Amino acid sequence: MKTWFLSVALFASLVSMAQVDTTTPPYQRYPTLPPLQLLLTDSVTQYTKADLPKKKNVLVMLFSPDCEHCQHEAGEIVANAEGFRDIQIVMVSTYPLYRITEFAETYGLSKMENVVMTKDPNYLLISFYAVRSLPFMALYNKKGNLITVGYGNVAIDKILSLFNSQK
Template structure:
């Protein structure tokens, strides 16, 4: 049986793996470019994860129902759990890395089309440094800043990869309906129109 220490080590290893290999942007810091500028060809490149823990393969399927979780609201540090989710509207969880170019582009596209998404609850979730997270929306998706249906959540204990899914690429997007059941999910970047339609339908 896996001990608590071994389990914790596995979570740390997976978190480090996600940070290191999730996005092919050469580790460029968030805010290095003030406007998304990658070419279409560059944006379509993806970096697959390498499993750092033998005998512990990535989860094949995402959670079909929103699982129990504990994240922390970035701006206040207050705990945010499944019980805090609103009852109405789709709930979109986006696991991201603030330095990932693909994540920056998806956030930019969502911000650009925010007018279509006012009824969708959008949660940007990251295990990365809260300092990097704090400037992400301001830099890449300013129209989403301070919107009542958009929240930036810090995943302090790697609950996402433990309970929702271990994705193959960033950004990893999971859309659940008002009933809490999974409607659709994808890993990596998609065209803006496909993202917007998936979030709101």
């Protein structure tokens, strides 16, 4: 009987410690725009959620200046600038600010008034979105609610149709 109780106690303690990581990414638990704490390319100005234009769709794109898929996606955004005119685009990288600025100039993003180039100095968005690959895009409607997320190259037509379906 003593060994039976000991066996049950040992089994219960092992089962209670056997945990499976079933946590969902924060963006799925909180499907609204996260509190942004970004740095503009002037290296001084903070860019926060309060700086976003009100009642405007938002595209948050995490990118790397070295990523070929990111370069292609940036080129496609610029080529379809007219379709994005009513969408605020927040480009976010963890690279040095001079690399972010070079990227914006090389691909023509700096000419688009609705594009903001930023750095995430605290690496908060990577963990918030559980980013696995770049480019990563999060689409939000005018109310700040998540529409969807996309990894890698996402067709521009698909992005625009998702935003247009929110009208």
